[in-house]
Amino acid sequence: MLRSLYAGISGMKANQVKLDVIGNNIANVGTTSFKGSRVRFQDMVSQSMSQALAPGASQGGINPRQVGLGVQVAGIDTLVGQGGMQPTSRNLDVAMDGEGYLMVAKGKTPLTNADGVGVDPTEHTANAPSGTDLFYTRDGALTLDKEGNLLNSDGLRVLGYAISEVDDKPSLDYDVTKSTTTPPKSPTLNYVNADSTTLKPSGTLIPLVIPEKIFVLGDANAVPPTSDGDVRVKTFSIEKDGVVKAILEGGKVAILGQIAVASFKNPGGLSKVGGNIYQNTSNSGAPIVRTGKNTDKAVPDNSAGYGDMLQGMLEMSNVDLAEQFTDMIIASRAFQAAGKTISTGDEILQDIINLKR
Structure with a gap:
């Protein structure tokens, strides 16, 4: 529950960076010889609930159980392709x-x-x-x-x-x-x-x-x-x-x-x-x-x-406006979804607190 709050925060931060990069790309769509950038994400460390078990004589193997702790920016790449x-x-x-x-x-x-x-x-x-x-x-x-x-x-x-x-x-x-x-x-x-x-x-x-x-x-x-x-x-x-x-x-x-x-x-x-x-x-x-x-x-x-x-x-700039606007929609919705994770976790915490009443 608390993990979901912090995972949501990391999602909002990562998508905010992506929106920043997209905004800069769109702002420079008319800049001479500008090379656009892209953002790549990667998952953070995962918490292990249980380790993997190998197959035995009486039962098969068991996969590890892990809970991810959020997302982070893996890199911001400059796209050096030719402009028009x-x-x-x-x-x-x-x-x-x-x-x-x-x-x-x-x-x-x-x-x-x-x-x-x-x-x-x-x-x-x-x-x-x-x-x-x-x-x-x-x-x-x-x-x-x-x-x-x-x-x-x-x-x-x-x-x-x-x-x-x-x-x-x-x-x-x-x-x-x-x-x-x-x-x-x-x-x-x-x-x-x-x-x-x-x-x-x-x-x-x-x-x-x-x-x-x-x-x-x-x-x-x-x-x-x-x-x-x-x-x-x-x-x-x-x-x-x-x-x-x-x-x-x-x-x-x-x-x-x-x-x-x-x-x-x-x-x-x-x-x-x-x-x-x-x-x-x-x-x-x-x-x-x-x-x-x-x-x-x-x-x-x-x-x-x-x-x-x-x-x-x-x-001219190698920025593709159609691609940038599509990425903006995806990043915006991902940002909203991460925020919704936080509000949902807050509602669950509120229900737990109300159990004492």
Whole structure:
């Protein structure tokens, strides 16, 4: 009788948690790239009234007699399934179609490739320098600041590979000593001609920049010959592999870098920190970074295991409203039933007390 009271209390508490999770899912049905959650229950310890008995010569076996003492929350799982795609026609919007999270950083900005976020060439794990915090997101609603830094909606810098030519003599450059415009206060990036066949990614990740102008080396063999000078960036595009290309005045195309993408052995183990961003935990595993474009053949290439980056689209929430409302009805009725257990136990206690009268 008293056990039923406490079992009812545990049922109300557990279903209250489930209603809280359902309410959060419904509230975020329109949140970009939101991943819904579910609640799982498990029974508490059971009190044994009698132990099991094995069959004997004169009688058969007897099962144990146990009374359950209630319910508890077994886990709250993040459902990492793909959300629907919504076209936006905005060139700074990107959606991951498949596996992968964008990498964003907060804190000290690496000034060169040498002090960027290191990527292990064998394990493909990321190692952030001191003073830099790494986060991960599926929200591809990117923005630019006045210096051209590529950011998420909360101002965290988007990380990626700098792209250069194998001989380290790019035909397009953004050099502080050459450019007549004020360069971004971000890592110095080499911008190379997209027609080059000898491209290679940097070994580290640094914040990407989309500048207003790029310094272009002149071509004496052109007709007519061209001289060195700044060329304005007319527009840019983001390809499926994350390579950012700028179309310059005059028709040349420059590669500005490649957006980095990471995956996890257990994405459900990521911790939500708000703002549509996640942080890895001890159970999610370390981030496994996608290899860059034209990576050296000596380095294992894992790029085939990641999804495509779709420009002009955003991933929507993966919450199914019909399923959430059904779960809400079940949780609400279960909550009421648990409350009824308590009121019924109270009536029985009242009858016992009345026996003395």
